[in-house]
Amino acid sequence: MLRLEGVTVRFGGLVALKDVGFDVGPGEILGLVGPNGAGKTTLFNTISGLVRPRSGRILFRESEIGRLPLHARARLGLGRTFQIPQPMxxxxxxxxxxxxxxxxxxxxxxxxxxxxxxxxxxxxxxxxxxxxxxxxxxxxxLEIAKALATDPELLLLDEVLAGLESQAKRRFIAKLCELHERYKLAIIIVEHDIETISTLCSRAIVLNFGEMIADGTPAEVFRDPAVVESYTGAADA
Known part of the structure; x- marks a missing residue:
């Protein structure tokens, strides 16, 4: 459904994303994790059309969308939320x-x-x-409802659980599972909470300093020494 090939984004001399590539299949729930500043929101902005990559390709349903404006991507079936709710x-x-x-x-x-x-x-x-x-x-x-109103096939969720206490977070996870089943959505979710990613996602990708450092099941990536080091500053002994 979605394919990124060698996507690189620069802001002046800062490399925000470097040679990022992965696929997302129909109905897949993919977790996107990494430390603060790893490039997660930049990646969402690039997929949805707020940021144009310096190089690489973005394909959605086998069509190149890297130069399409936001509304055109939305009309193809890309919906997204923002980390900070943005009601009109x-x-x-x-x-x-x-x-x-x-x-x-x-x-x-x-x-x-x-x-x-x-x-x-x-x-x-x-x-x-x-x-x-x-x-x-x-x-x-409401952020999710606005995204659903665009009739998406792929939903990009940027830290929709941030700031919620544990019980509210569990209810929200159950709601996301309900939406996934009801609307047959593919979902990419940015989230810091390991339990949430492990519960929701069959697969997780980890970014650090704009580069992909792991891609696998949540259990695999959270055991990966490179991932541990990216969060703690030191690999397991």
């Missing part, structure tokens, strides 16, 4: 979803919006101001 100000929750739907799916489908509101447990908040009347958990659900 002065719009209700429902209106946020409608704007996202028209941006990504090019249609306004109120029935689909109602379904997403129900699935994401936001139906009771549909007419609230999205920017001022939602708690953190609700804002995070």
């Amino acid at each position: 100000h002065h719009l209700t929750v429902r209106e946020n979803l409608t704007v996202a739907q028209v941006f990504g799916a090019r249609i306004a489908d109120p029935a689909r919006i109602d379904e997403i509101l129900e699935v994401m447990e936001l139906a009771d908040h549909a007419e609230r101001d999205a920017a001022t009347e939602l708690a953190l958990q609700e804002l995070k659900r």
Whole structure:
């Protein structure tokens, strides 16, 4: 479904991503992990179209998308969330979803919006101001709801569990499993929590200083000496 080949991103003299390449298959849930500053969000920005790579190729459903604008990628089936929720100000929750739907799916489908509101447990908040009347958990659900409104086949989730306490995190993991099954989505999730990655993902990729240093099952990558060293500064003896 998604393939990256030798993707490199530079910001001036800083190499943010270096020769990154991997595949994501239909329905796969892939964990993307690494220390702060490893390049995870830059990678999401590159896939979704906010950042253009210096070199390499990005293919989605076998088509090169590396030079397509954001809206064109969304309309092909790429949806994403942001680490810091970004509700559209002065719009209700429902209106946020409608704007996202028209941006990504090019249609306004109120029935689909109602379904997403129900699935994401936001139906009771549909007419609230999205920017001022939602708690953190609700804002995070809204981020996912907006992405779902674009009718994605691949969902990029950037630290959607950050800031949640343990019980809320477990409920959110269960919700993500429900969405994966209901909508047959492929998912790439950026997350620091090892338990979350191990629970959700069949595979994990680790970035460090913009380079891929591991690719395998969560159990394999979290035992990898290079991964241990990237987090602790010292490999296991």
